[in-house]
Amino acid sequence: MMIVLIDLVSMLLDLTYTIISAMVRAILRPRLKSVDGQLCLITGAGGGLGRLFALEFAREGAELVLWDCNTEANEKTAERVRELGCRAHAYTVDLTKRESIYQTADRVRKELGDVNILVNNAGVVAGRRLLECPDELLERTMLVNCHALFWMTKAFLPQMKAKNHGHIVTVASTLGLFSTACVEDYCASKFGAVGFHESLTHSLLTEEGVDGVKTTLICPYIVNTGMFAGCQIREELQGLIPPLDPLYCVQESMKAILADQQMICIPRLMYFAFVSRALLPWEANVATYRFMGGDKCMYSFIKTKQQVVNGDVKSS
Numbered sequence: 001m002m003i004v005l006i007d008l009v010s011m012l013l014d015l016t017y018t019i020i021s022a023m024v025r026a027i028l029r030p031r032l033k034s035v036d037g038q039l040c041l042i043t044g045a046g047g048g049l050g051r052l053f054a055l056e057f058a059r060e061g062a063e064l065v066l067w068d069c070n071t072e073a074n075e076k077t078a079e080r081v082r083e084l085g086c087r088a089h090a091y092t093v094d095l096t097k098r099e100s101i102y103q104t105a106d107r108v109r110k111e112l113g114d115v116n117i118l119v120n121n122a123g124v125v126a127g128r129r130l131l132e133c134p135d136e137l138l139e140r141t142m143l144v145n146c147h148a149l150f151w152m153t154k155a156f157l158p159q160m161k162a163k164n165h166g167h168i169v170t171v172a173s174t175l176g177l178f179s180t181a182c183v184e185d186y187c188a189s190k191f192g193a194v195g196f197h198e199s200l201t202h203s204l205l206t207e208e209g210v211d212g213v214k215t216t217l218i219c220p221y222i223v224n225t226g227m228f229a230g231c232q233i234r235e236e237l238q239g240l241i242p243p244l245d246p247l248y249c250v251q252e253s254m255k256a257i258l259a260d261q262q263m264i265c266i267p268r269l270m271y272f273a274f275v276s277r278a279l280l281p282w283e284a285n286v287a288t289y290r291f292m293g294g295d296k297c298m299y300s301f302i303k304t305k306q307q308v309v310n311g312d313v314k315s316s
């Protein structure tokens with residue numbers, strides 16, 4: 001009984017300390033670690049956030065390993081990194097295929113050595129209503145956004161653990177914390193990614209001798225990369241919560257990664273949506289979604305995507 005009481009007091013002290021230090025970190029700028037000379041692998045590096053992550057890590061002095069299924073776009077990213085005076089190595093890989101991941105990981109290890117920072121960034125979305133969507137497209141979302149996290153981690157975590165040094169970044173989404181209509185595949189995969197990140201983080205915390213392996217979960221709101229072109233909330237509120245500039249999103253993410261922060265929602269306002277989903281009754285959330293246009297925000301995205309498929313517009 002005495003031991004339980006001592007553990008309880010110690011837990012309460014820990015709780016108070018962690019809350020206060022989180023508040024202090026939110027106000028003061030935390031110390032950022034150096035990634036100079038570190039080998040950093042980014043998936044989905046051929047475009048959008050992946051390319052910007054590559055350029056930001058290059059600015060921090062990292063050596064880049066760039067993975068994408070689009071060889072040409074990936075080479076372009078490598079060129080941009082080299083222009084900054086950093087080393088970059090582009091690999092063409094299909095993240096829907098487990099063997100493609102394992103084979104390319106073997107090549108990276110043989111050709112370049114151990115990866116220190118892994119940024120699981122690549123992501124896809126079907127962009128169709130569930131009942132009208134081909135099964136393969138739904139499966140692809142799960143394979144790229146969720147299953148690939150298993151294979152990537154199995155391929156690169158062992159060397160990080162052996163050295164007690166490394167960082168695994170999961171680019172999930174606010175749609176891994178709360179959901180909306182017409183993106184069932186995406187929400188399932190991103191809720192999966194969030195669960196994966198949390199469980200992995202717990203595993204590392206409960207294991208001895210791996211406190212040097214860090215994890216960060218990144219949950220952005222809509223980002224202007226084209227992936228969710230057309231997605232919008234109620235017009236009058238768009239000024240209050242505008243889609244994110246991709247560079248801003250990546251720079252905020254970099255701050256969190258370099259501070260070894262466990263999780264970040266971008267913008268911070270999204271923490272409210274996350275907390276209210278957990279605290280309020282379902283119907284209360286539905287009412288706020290309706291007011292803010294969060295319930296039908298994907299309608300125009302799906303329409304835009306359909307037009308792209310039909311060739312009515314030039315780019316998504």
Ligand SMILES: NC(=O)C1=CN([C@@H]2O[C@H](COP(=O)(O)OP(=O)(O)OC[C@H]3O[C@@H](n4cnc5c(N)ncnc54)[C@H](OP(=O)(O)O)[C@@H]3O)[C@@H](O)[C@H]2O)C=CC1
Pocket residue numbers: 043044045046047048049050067068069070073093094095096121122123124144171172173174219220221222223224225226227228
């Ligand atoms: N854009 C947004 O609004 C938001 C995005 N996110 C997440 O951020 C991450 C990056 O998104 P964003 O930059 O916008 O997306 P983009 O579509 O711009 O870039 C994703 C990259 O991943 C590549 N990719 C797709 N499938 C595969 C595959 N099977 N194997 C290898 N590479 C692949 C794409 O290649 P290709 O173009 O040839 O398909 C592309 O280069 C994703 O995880 C996304 O879910 C999170 C919140 C909001």
Ligand SMILES: CC1=C(/C=C/C(C)=C/C=C/C(C)=C/C=O)C(C)(C)CCC1
Pocket residue numbers: 172173174175178179180220221222223228231232233241273288289292293294295297
């Ligand atoms: C649902 C919902 C909202 C809208 C969220 C949107 C539009 C999210 C889009 C996210 C994307 C595109 C993520 C990609 O990974 C509000 C207005 C915040 C209010 C709370 C409920």
